[in-house]
Amino acid sequence: MSKTTESGRSLLEEARDPDLLRERLESRTADNLEHTEQETGDPRNHTLGENLVRNLGMRRWGNVLKDLEAADHPGIEGASDPLIEHPRAFLDHLIKLTPLDKIRIESGDHEGVSRERRAVFSWLEEHPEIVQDMRLGGTDWFAYGPKGSGKSTMAISMVARDLEINPTAVVWRGSSARSEWLPLAPWATVVLPQGLKYEAVLDPPADDMDSIPIDLERTVRKIVRYEDPIQLNHDVLEEGGFHVVYPDPRFRGCSELTERADEIPELEHVSAWEAAEDPDLEPTPMEFWWFAWAISKIEYGPPMFVTWTCDEAGNLMPEHASNEYHGHHRRISALRNKYVDARRNNFSLNGIGHELEDLHHLLRKKIRWRITLNGMDNPTGQTVGMGEAPMPRNYTGDLQLGEALSWNKQQFCQFSWSDTPEWLKVPGQLQIRFPEVQEVRSA
Amino acid sequence: MTERGSGSTSTSRKDTSGSRRDESEAWPGMWSAARPGGEIQPDEPPVDAARLRRQLEKALPDAEEEPLVRPAMAQLVQDQGDLLIELLEGFGDRRALLEWEQRVVIHTLGQLEDEWYAEIACNAAAISRLLGREWGPADAPEPYTARETRRGLAANSLLPAFHGALKVFRWAAVERTDHLDDEHEGEAPEPITPERQEYPGMRPELGQLAEQQRRTLESLLDGFDSEDELLVWSQQLQGSTYAEISAHAAAEPYFERPLRQYLVRTEADERARFVRRSWAAEFLLPAFNRAADALADRAAEVTAEEVPERSGGSSSIS
Numbered sequence: 001m002s003k004t005t006e007s008g009r010s011l012l013e014e015a016r017d018p019d020l021l022r023e024r025l026e027s028r029t030a031d032n033l034e035h036t037e038q039e040t041g042d043p044r045n046h047t048l049g050e051n052l053v054r055n056l057g058m059r060r061w062g063n064v065l066k067d068l069e070a071a072d073h074p075g076i077e078g079a080s081d082p083l084i085e086h087p088r089a090f091l092d093h094l095i096k097l098t099p100l101d102k103i104r105i106e107s108g109d110h111e112g113v114s115r116e117r118r119a120v121f122s123w124l125e126e127h128p129e130i131v132q133d134m135r136l137g138g139t140d141w142f143a144y145g146p147k148g149s150g151k152s153t154m155a156i157s158m159v160a161r162d163l164e165i166n167p168t169a170v171v172w173r174g175s176s177a178r179s180e181w182l183p184l185a186p187w188a189t190v191v192l193p194q195g196l197k198y199e200a201v202l203d204p205p206a207d208d209m210d211s212i213p214i215d216l217e218r219t220v221r222k223i224v225r226y227e228d229p230i231q232l233n234h235d236v237l238e239e240g241g242f243h244v245v246y247p248d249p250r251f252r253g254c255s256e257l258t259e260r261a262d263e264i265p266e267l268e269h270v271s272a273w274e275a276a277e278d279p280d281l282e283p284t285p286m287e288f289w290w291f292a293w294a295i296s297k298i299e300y301g302p303p304m305f306v307t308w309t310c311d312e313a314g315n316l317m318p319e320h321a322s323n324e325y326h327g328h329h330r331r332i333s334a335l336r337n338k339y340v341d342a343r344r345n346n347f348s349l350n351g352i353g354h355e356l357e358d359l360h361h362l363l364r365k366k367i368r369w370r371i372t373l374n375g376m377d378n379p380t381g382q383t384v385g386m387g388e389a390p391m392p393r394n395y396t397g398d399l400q401l402g403e404a405l406s407w408n409k410q411q412f413c414q415f416s417w418s419d420t421p422e423w424l425k426v427p428g429q430l431q432i433r434f435p436e437v438q439e440v441r442s443a
Numbered sequence: 444m445t446e447r448g449s450g451s452t453s454t455s456r457k458d459t460s461g462s463r464r465d466e467s468e469a470w471p472g473m474w475s476a477a478r479p480g481g482e483i484q485p486d487e488p489p490v491d492a493a494r495l496r497r498q499l500e501k502a503l504p505d506a507e508e509e510p511l512v513r514p515a516m517a518q519l520v521q522d523q524g525d526l527l528i529e530l531l532e533g534f535g536d537r538r539a540l541l542e543w544e545q546r547v548v549i550h551t552l553g554q555l556e557d558e559w560y561a562e563i564a565c566n567a568a569a570i571s572r573l574l575g576r577e578w579g580p581a582d583a584p585e586p587y588t589a590r591e592t593r594r595g596l597a598a599n600s601l602l603p604a605f606h607g608a609l610k611v612f613r614w615a616a617v618e619r620t621d622h623l624d625d626e627h628e629g630e631a632p633e634p635i636t637p638e639r640q641e642y643p644g645m646r647p648e649l650g651q652l653a654e655q656q657r658r659t660l661e662s663l664l665d666g667f668d669s670e671d672e673l674l675v676w677s678q679q680l681q682g683s684t685y686a687e688i689s690a691h692a693a694a695e696p697y698f699e700r701p702l703r704q705y706l707v708r709t710e711a712d713e714r715a716r717f718v719r720r721s722w723a724a725e726f727l728l729p730a731f732n733r734a735a736d737a738l739a740d741r742a743a744e745v746t747a748e749e750v751p752e753r754s755g756g757s758s759s760i761s
Binding site for chain 2: 082417
């Protein structure tokens with residue numbers, strides 16, 4: 001892709017100049033995105049996920065599968081690459097199947113399925129032993145590794161693969177602190193709470209530069225609004241779409257939906273506006289909105305596959321969470337209770353963090369796969385909630401950047417991914433803020 | 444599906460034992476008849492090449508029906524299949540064997556040992572079994588011995604080398620995804636039928652080398668009309684061997700007066716024919732093989748085949 005040289009300037013050069021930096025961020029466009037099914041509504045067109053994979057310079061997954069199958073296993077004579085040989089370690093969490101999909105595969109009738117998913121189905125059709133190993137419904141993994149081990153790049157590759165082969169709506173946890181999704185901005189639907197003014201600025205990489213105001217409309221695929229979590233899941237999220245969702249500081253619908261949900265206590269949410277009127281109230285931290293949202297998807301649907309890419313999951317659900325701080329522990333516990341139905345309700349959680357132990361053990365026990373990135377030793381013995389790890393020794397200690405080990409309690413396999421293309425990289429962090437919240441808080 | 448031929452029967456270039464082996468221990472079973480316990484059928488019917496070719500055709504995907512994503516691979520596999528069947532059939536004469544060897548060079552991408560080529564085209568016992576009749580000092584072989592030898596050669600040498608070549612070739616083969624090009628969304632790709640392709644593995648570079656080698660070999664086997672022609676040929680020789688033939692060997696035909704006299708004559712003198720063919724087997728084909736290996740090495744740079752040490756591989760999901 002010649003896009004790297006389009007501007008003729010180096011990334012470093014652009015990083016020093018606010019105007020160039022803004023232009024870089026706003027002017028990136030994805031080739032042929034306008035012809036995708038998500039844009040035209042025509043299911044005969046290629047999907048946004050297929051477009052994403054192409055623009056990222058990745059090969060089609062059907063071809064990757066075939067190549068991996070032809071590759072040799074390092075430890076077993078005559079066997080394929082471990083990723084194929086041990087399907088439970090990776091393929092199982094990547095390929096999402098419904099009961100109907102299993103019938104589609106067994107019968108060979110792939111009608112109504114996107115092209116690349118069809119390719120995967122055709123491949124699976126020839127591998128009934130792998131289909132047997134695949135579990136239905138939502139999946140989940142927690143990926144952990146030290147700073148700079150490529151977690152964000154991996155997450156981007158995984159999002160692309162997920163959207164390429166699954167009819168999934170990906171929801172990336174938007175936060176004011178981080179914007180690791182920025183390379184995918186040309187495909188991103190930014191989902192903001194209804195009725196709130198926002199401002200978007202780029203925090204440049206250098207300390208001596210001021211924040212750069214950004215035209216968000218130009219930067220991302222589109223901006224949409226939601227009323228509350230249930231309405232968001234039913235009416236706003238789009239199958240095959242990549243969504244970056246920002247929590248609602250008003251917490252509309254959150255307390256009510258948790259009150260109505262089975263098997264969990266009602267979770268209280270206090271907005272900055274409510275707190276401003278009542279000196280006894282403290283506003284609930286905005287990121288706690290996510291607990292209500294996730295519970296809402298599992299409890300109230302829709303049945304569509306939704307993958308929640310939760311960056312810094314250890315911050316949202318830390319091991320040391322207590323009830324002293326806005327009922328934090330209670331919220332984690334409520335999500336845990338609801339999470340038993342996540343798989344059946346096609347909800348997938350892809351968590352990212354620094355250490356396995358950072359994630360609260362209530363959730364850790366529920367998450368079935370782990371991804372240990374390079375620079376972090378994989379466990380070999382007892383683990384929390386998973387029994388014995390299947391690895392007989394440390395594999396990840398000497399992995400390179402861009403490599404990781406995916407495992408569950410039965411199987412493990414190594415995998416690797418490529419760097420994000422240069423033209424999609426933007427230095428700095430994009431912040432989306434709601435000035436009204438600041439005003440209310442300081443009033 | 445082993446990584447590559449291993450053990451004592453290997454003739455693969457990657458075999459690290461490295462030492463030049465004498466005939467008796469080089470390829471056990473190659474010149475001997477079937478191994479003990481093997482099913483020997485002295486009255487086996489002749490090789491049904493037509494049937495084998497049909498089997499080959501059936502195994503290959505139909506490009507008209509389903510566009511081949513890696514037509515180059517399919518082409519290579521098909522060519523290799525043809526070479527295999529020709530070996531099983533046996534050869535009409537030593538020249539046909541040499542011409543076959545030249546195509547093996549190309550379609551194994553230099554994966555076999557250089558000496559392998561000289562060995563099977565100079566050793567009287569080997570030649571007699573490949574031709575299925577008496578040759579030089581060697582008596583006519585028993586038909587089943589000849590058959591079993593050819594099959595042994597196929598299993599011990601050719602198949603591992605084909606496998607090695609495909610591995611080298613695999614990542615280098617250009618994937619045809621233009622039908623996935625969004626601009627031509629929905630349009631069926633132009634079918635590329637492997638048999639219509641001009642070049643082995645559909646690679647012009649390889650095709651060029653194959654053609655150059657074919658002509659170089661043909662000129663030598665035909666003999667030259669004059670000393671001048673021989674000199675011009677010596678110069679062309681460097682191209683078809685990527686200068687992998689030693690300067691000494693290249694000049695030898697000219698300076699070695701007895702050799703020169705056998706090369707520069709066109710009449711079908713049996714002695715001259717013998718010398719030309721032996722020279723081709725001893726010098727030309729090994730040099731051809733090194734040239735193909737050099738070409739494959741360049742492909743391998745791109746493909747950078749890794750043999751991961753760790754359990755778990757390095758399976759790129761990109």
